[in-house]
Amino acid sequence: MQQESLVEYGSRRAIVTITAILCALLEIVDTTIVNVALNDMKGNLGATLSEIGWVITAYAIGNVIVVPMTSWLSQQFGRRNYFAASVLLFTVCSFLCGNATTMWELILFRFLQGVGGGALLVTSQTIITESWPPEKRGMSQAIYGLGVIIGPTLGPPLGGYIVEHFSWPYIFYINIPIGVIACMLTLQYVRSPKYASKKSASEIDWWGIIFLAMAVGSLQYVLERGQEDDWFNNREILILTITAVLGFYFFIWRELTYKNPIVELRVLKNGNLRIGTILSFIMGFGLYGSTFVVPLYLQNSLGWNAQQAGMIMIPAALMTAFMMPIIGQALQKGAKPQYLAAVGMFLFFVYSLWGRNILTPDTSKEAFFWMLMMRGMAMGMLFIPVSMMSLSTLKGQQIGQGAAFTGMMRQLGGSFGIALITTFMTMGNATHRVDLIKNVSADNVGFQQQLQGMQAKFMAAGMPPNQAQAAAYRMFDGSVMKQAAVLTYMDVFLYIGIMFLVCVPFILMIRSGKEKVSMSEAMH
Structure with missing residues (x-):
């Protein structure tokens, strides 16, 4: 064959x-x-x-x-x-x-x-x-x-x-x-x-190409630029959101009715591929989201440079490299991919919770090592089982079509992840700042004592009283901003973790009975 x-x-x-x-x-x-x-x-x-x-x-x-x-x-x-x-x-x-x-x-x-x-x-x-x-x-x-x-x-x-x-x-x-x-x-x-024979120019699905480029291009722009341009208060973002929705609507209609569609949506009738595309989206969200948020925290809150923030991710990447062949072998020996993926999702939840608990305005470098190793292990256990579950029951040309869907969903998951995290952090910083500022008041005895201590310190360094008080307030404001940022990072870790935990029961519900073909039969 x-x-x-x-x-x-x-x-x-x-x-x-x-x-x-x-x-x-x-x-x-x-x-x-x-x-x-x-x-x-x-x-x-x-x-x-x-x-x-x-x-x-x-x-x-x-x-x-x-x-x-x-x-x-x-x-x-x-x-x-x-x-x-x-x-x-x-x-x-x-x-x-x-x-x-x-x-x-x-x-x-x-x-x-x-x-x-x-x-x-x-x-x-x-x-x-x-x-x-x-x-x-x-x-x-x-x-x-x-x-x-x-x-x-x-x-x-x-x-x-x-x-x-x-x-x-x-x-x-x-x-x-x-x-x-x-x-x-x-x-x-x-x-x-x-x-099969190539299509002539008149048979090519030009409208499918146009609708797809319109939809995906507009959506990607909205995700990448929305936060910076104040989302739907910006006319450009609003128009492109409407363009994306209409583009997807016409694209789906065109692909399901045209005899030579550019994207074969009918392949999504395969139940395993449908679940696989959703899991790929979530995996992209976690992979790109955590690759984005960890260096950001290290640089902005702890003051590391780009090279230091990048280097700390390397042991976790090596852990993933170490896990991949082990998982591949386990699958070859008959391990159920859904069980391995479920364990991977749960480990990513543990990593997120762990990350949430160690974040402070001055966390030490050592605290990150095992937490990031856990991330490396989780990613190593997720990728292959999810790919196998997605593509295992497809044949021939469908393999390429299925791989295209899971690949696109992983990329979109990453874009969604970074866009949502950026938006969430802007809002979270403002909310936590408001909550923390409530403690900076005249009737808070602890705050007043700290303020006076700082003021006295600045005056001892030769500042007049009014300047010393302004400097003490500025110092407190900087401290509040830093704490608000750390609380927001903690929320990001928690919510990403919960998203992965919610997936565990759904993965376990995937049957490996009659409708699921083993990998050795899948491409015959």
Whole structure:
């Protein structure tokens, strides 16, 4: 059968797998590597903070638009050709990003880099899945998962190191040699399945492409920029929200009625894939959300630099790398993926609770080590079982379509996570500040004693009484802001943890009876 003919053996399988992982890593590391370089870019290009934010937004929009279309594009042009072209586009745009001299040049090339990158993630998963024999697909997902889970964590320390020791264009130039090697290996070793005949230009679902780009592009913009632009009080955000809703409505209607849809929504009739896409969304929320919030807390509340904040995430990434093959082996030996995923979700809840309990305005570096190791273990236990549950009952072309859905939902989960956390933190800071300020009053004896002590300290240093009192109040205000921020971080950890805990019973409800085919039968 066609699917079996794509299985590779020996060194050829190793080369195909390494090529696919290199490409997945390229794409994912680039999602987070830019975060720590934004300040340098802003200075170099003379941009405002909101303009420089577009460097991240443009990449994410390009990414999310192209991910659902990858399966269809692979059929149109052949998987190998499409994959190689995507690697080439990504590599060329990396060079152009590094050479950009104006803000808008950089944003355009980042968008095009995102279009190239979107294909790398999903297609590499399909290539790896199909090049391994069915009974070893648990291990193949483990190897692929290494790149997907470790990538976002590697971005900040790598970016921090490059910016500290070189200059920001090198965060893009680092992609070029890897991209060139990956492109050559793809053309030499990756094979394409034999698809049904290609569509003529008149049969192509142009309206589907337009509605999808409208919907996903608008939604991504709203998520990335909403907080900064004051959400629905901003006319632009309101218009784009309506555009996103209408875009999704017309897109779904078009795909379900057109005979050659660009995204095969009917594949979602598969119960396992439906649950898998929801779990992928939550996993993306937790993965990108925690990768965003931990360095933010370390830099803003504890005063660490970008490199220090990035480096502390590395042991947890290594823990994930250590767990992945163990989980892959366990699945190969017949362990139930839903049980492993449930344990992973519960461990992520424990990590979140642990994180909530150790946060203070001056937590020591040592306190984070085992907490982050728990995160690494949880992520290692989640990725492969969720991927297996999602894709295990799909056949042939459906594997690529299913991988596209789970990939898109993981990216969207990350965008939702970061947008919601940012909004929640702004609101939380204000709420906690109001609560804490109530204690700063004339009738609070403890506060008055502390204030007088501080005032006396400033006066002893030579300040007149009125200035000393103003300085003491300023110091208290800074202390209140810091405590309000820490209380908000604690809330973020708690709510993310609860979200993962709520998933546990739902995962356990997934049946592995007649309707679920074992992995060894799944791709025949």
